[in-house]
Amino acid sequence: MPEPNSSIQLPVLDLSKPLQSTSLSSLSQACRELGFFYVTNHGISKKTFSQLCSLSRNIFALPQELKLKLGPSSSIKSYTPRFIASPYFESLRVCGPDFYTSAKSSADKLFGQQHSELSEMLQEYGSKMMEISKKVMEAVLKCLGDNCDTKFYNSEFSGCHGYLRIVNYSPPEDGGEKEIEGLGMHTDMSCITIVYQDEIGGLQMRLKEGEWIDVDPCEDSLVVNIGDLMQAWSNGQLRSSEHRVVLKQPVNRLSLAFFWCFEDEKLVLAPDEVVGKGNTRAYKQFVCLDYLKFRESNEEGKFERIGYTVKDFAGLEHKV
Numbered sequence: 001m002p003e004p005n006s007s008i009q010l011p012v013l014d015l016s017k018p019l020q021s022t023s024l025s026s027l028s029q030a031c032r033e034l035g036f037f038y039v040t041n042h043g044i045s046k047k048t049f050s051q052l053c054s055l056s057r058n059i060f061a062l063p064q065e066l067k068l069k070l071g072p073s074s075s076i077k078s079y080t081p082r083f084i085a086s087p088y089f090e091s092l093r094v095c096g097p098d099f100y101t102s103a104k105s106s107a108d109k110l111f112g113q114q115h116s117e118l119s120e121m122l123q124e125y126g127s128k129m130m131e132i133s134k135k136v137m138e139a140v141l142k143c144l145g146d147n148c149d150t151k152f153y154n155s156e157f158s159g160c161h162g163y164l165r166i167v168n169y170s171p172p173e174d175g176g177e178k179e180i181e182g183l184g185m186h187t188d189m190s191c192i193t194i195v196y197q198d199e200i201g202g203l204q205m206r207l208k209e210g211e212w213i214d215v216d217p218c219e220d221s222l223v224v225n226i227g228d229l230m231q232a233w234s235n236g237q238l239r240s241s242e243h244r245v246v247l248k249q250p251v252n253r254l255s256l257a258f259f260w261c262f263e264d265e266k267l268v269l270a271p272d273e274v275v276g277k278g279n280t281r282a283y284k285q286f287v288c289l290d291y292l293k294f295r296e297s298n299e300e301g302k303f304e305r306i307g308y309t310v311k312d313f314a315g316l317e318h319k320v
């Protein structure tokens with residue numbers, strides 16, 4: 001594993017202010033070159049995060065037999081146990097738009113019928129994340145210039161849906177000084193992903209040159225990264241960068257990753273205006289679900305470990 005030693009100042013998108021031209025140009029550069037940035041003034045309180053994290057920790061602390069009632073082989077399939085993505089990674093998935101029902105069907109299996117606190121919190125969190133995703137996507141579309149946000153948000157992105165993955169990383173207690181890979185290098189299959197990480201840190205992004213950079217937890221900020229669907233839709237102008245999670249201390253780490261994606265049946269194709277006159281189209285049209293299936297079939301048993309990306313699936317010979 002290469003040693004990461006650099007850090008980089010990622011730009012911050014402040015959702016409480018209109019985007020000024022200087023912040024737009026740094027955001028645009030980040031979306032094109034790095035694929036990562038922070039978002040602040042998102043409207044989710046510290047208290048909400050800490051309550052959600054503590055309820056989630058209670059779930060992950062339950063006996064394995066109980067958690068396995070939720071997956072991977074149950075009909076709900078919301079739980080991914082350890083030793084699938086990595087020996088140290090387990091996760092719980094909650095799907096929108098009805099986050100309440102999705103969470104409730106898991107909670108009922110774990111605790112019986114009487115437990116709705118978690119489901120209510122997740123409904124609130126999920127709908128808040130949907131609103132944040134919309135605002136973030138409008139800003140991302142602005143980065144493509146030419147009023148792309150007003151031209152394309154409604155026609156292309158209004159059918160997007162979101163799901164939340166609550167992740168618990170538990171490194172071995174006797175890990176010593178060694179850095180341990182909690183989640184291997186991958187790109188996300190989303191349009192955008194919005195991540196809350198607790199104070200432990202460990203998320204790293206990969207530069208185009210291959211160097212690993214820490215994406216540190218930042219007070220009151222969420223991390224946004226561009227996913228594969230957006231890389232294809234923007235004709236490769238926006239970057240879906242490889243990232244991973246490295247565990248540097250023998251303590252548990254919790255993250256809440258929200259994936260905002262096109263609907264399964266969506267035909268993903270960069271509009272001519274986005275490709276731009278005189279530029280070559282870099283991705284052929286594809287059905288969103290077909291890409292998700294392609295990734296699944298190539299990653300059997302490996303979860304999201306990278307092998308193939310949207311470039312391998314839909315990339316055309318001549319790249320822009």
Ligand SMILES: O=C(O)CCC(=O)C(=O)O
Nearest residue numbers: 167195197203245255257
């Ligand atoms: O746990 C994190 O910070 C990021 C997780 C992630 O990259 C993913 O679930 O795709």
Ligand SMILES: [Fe+2]
Nearest residue numbers: 186187188243
């Ligand atoms: Fe990811």
